[in-house]
Every structure is written in C-alpha cells, then in structure tokens.
Amino acid sequence: SAVISQKPSRDICQRGTSLTIQCQVDSQVTMMFWYRQQPGQSLTLIATANQGSEATYESGFVIDKFPISRPNLTFSTLTVSNMSPEDSSIYLCSVVGHPYEQYFGPGTRLTVT
Amino acid sequence: AQSVTQPDIHITVSEGASLELRCNYSYGATPYLFWYVQSPGQGLQLLLKYFSGDTLVQGIKGFEAEFKRSQSSFNLRKPSVHWSDAAEYFCAVGPSILTGGGNKLTFGTGTQLKVEL
Numbered sequence: 001s002a003v004i005s006q007k008p009s010r011d012i013c014q015r016g017t018s019l020t021i022q023c024q025v026d027s028q029v030t031m032m033f034w035y036r037q038q039p040g041q042s043l044t045l046i047a048t049a050n051q052g053s054e055a056t057y058e059s060g061f062v063i064d065k066f067p068i069s070r071p072n073l074t075f076s077t078l079t080v081s082n083m084s085p086e087d088s089s090i091y092l093c094s095v096v097g098h099p100y101e102q103y104f105g106p107g108t109r110l111t112v113t
Numbered sequence: 114a115q116s117v118t119q120p121d122i123h124i125t126v127s128e129g130a131s132l133e134l135r136c137n138y139s140y141g142a143t144p145y146l147f148w149y150v151q152s153p154g155q156g157l158q159l160l161l162k163y164f165s166g167d168t169l170v171q172g173i174k175g176f177e178a179e180f181k182r183s184q185s186s187f188n189l190r191k192p193s194v195h196w197s198d199a200a201e202y203f204c205a206v207g208p209s210i211l212t213g214g215g216n217k218l219t220f221g222t223g224t225q226l227k228v229e230l
Binding site: 004031043045055096100101105106107109 | 145
C-alpha cells in the first residue's frame with residue numbers, strides 16, 4: 001500500500017479566502033483522487049487528477065472553485081477558492097495502488113468562519 | 114445510477130460481542146465491493162474487498178464480509194469486538210473489470226460504531 005501525507009492537517013480560514021491542500025505519495029502513481037467529506041456525511045468525489053492532463057471534475061464541482069494541480073506522479077494540490085462556511089469539510093486525497101484498491105491520506109480538516 | 118445504503122447510522126455493542134454492519138448496493142452489474150474504517154482524525158483504511166470468487170472474504174483486524182448477490186448485500190462481520198474497533202465504517206462500490214473497470218468509488222453514508230466496555 002502507498003503512504004500518503006497531506007498538508008495542512010487542519011486549518012481555520014476566513015470567508016472569501018483560498019486554501020491550497022497538498023497531497024504527497026511515497027511512490028509514483030498514475031491516478032489520484034480528491035474527495036470531500038462534509039460533517040456527518042459520506043465521501044463525495046470532487047475530481048480525478050492524472051499527471052500530464054487536466055483534472056476531471058464530478059458533477060457539481062467546477063475548476064474555478066476547486067483548481068487542481070498534478071505536476072508529477074507523487075504530488076497533487078487542491079485549492080478551495082473563495083471559501084464560504086459551506087466549504088467546511090474534511091478533504092481527502094487518495095491513490096490507486098493494487099488494481100482497484102484505493103488508499104487514502106489522513107485528510108485536511110477545514111473550517112471556514 | 115449506482116448507490117450504496119448503510120441503514121444503520123449508529124450501532125453500539127459491548128466489547129466481546131459479535132458485530133454485523135449492513136451494506137446494500139444498487140448497481141447495474143456485480144461491482145467491486147469494499148469496506149473502509151475511519152478512526153477519529155484519521156483517513157480511511159481498507160479493511161477488505163470483494164472482486165470475485167469466494168463470497169466470504171477475510172480482511173484485516175479480524176473482520177470478514179459476505180457478498181450475497183441475490184440480496185445485493187455485502188455485510189461486514191466480526192465475531193468479537195474490541196474497544197479499539199470503535200470508529201466509522203464505510204461500505205463502497207466501484208465498477209468491475211466486466212463493466213469497463215475504472216476506480217471511481219461510491220460510498221455509503223457510514224455507520225458509527227460505539228463499543229461499550
């Protein structure tokens with residue numbers, strides 16, 4: 001399995017600002033995913049990030065709000081832009097290791113005030 | 114569209130008692146099935162998975178799950194729960210190789226397990 005780290009682990013941000021979350025993997029992976037877990041709810045896929053191509057966003061998520069970078073095979077960032085309290089969530093990145101198995105980072109707990 | 118239902122939001126069991134967490138799915142074909150556990154402040158850890166073959170699969174930490182095609186279910190079980198099992202458990206489904214593969218997972222809403230000492 002892959003070892004995944006995320007930075008920051010948590011943050012409290014002001015409404016209208018942006019936060020960039022980093023995801024680092026200890027091995028090269030093709031596919032990386034970004035999920036959102038709103039309080040008391042399940043995980044919702046935001047986008048799939050493949051190195052060398054534009055991220056693919058799920059319905060309800062747009063690039064202007066959640067721009068993603070994938071500069072290499074071990075790193076990705078997710079930016080939450082122009083934040084509102086509704087963006088308060090845990091954001092998790094994941095990678096595909098063994099075929100069809102996903103491994104998750106520890107998450108970034110974001111609170112927007 | 115695919116969906117996953119975990120009907121129990123909260124479950125409380127005594128330490129040493131048996132556990133069963135329910136998961137039902139709606140999918141066009143037999144999907145790949147997963148159970149994840151999320152401890153407080155942690156990411157998700159894969160407990161076990163079903164791809165094909167034997168419908169009873171063993172996972173880590175003494176967990177097992179049984180795939181029942183006729184009931185579209187993939188319930189998680191443990192014969193004797195430990196206090197450290199207190200966590201949130203998520204069932205997830207993904208497309209199998211027979212339906213084109215891919216790695217997009219759909220998660221259930223989770224079951225919060227509390228263990229009484």
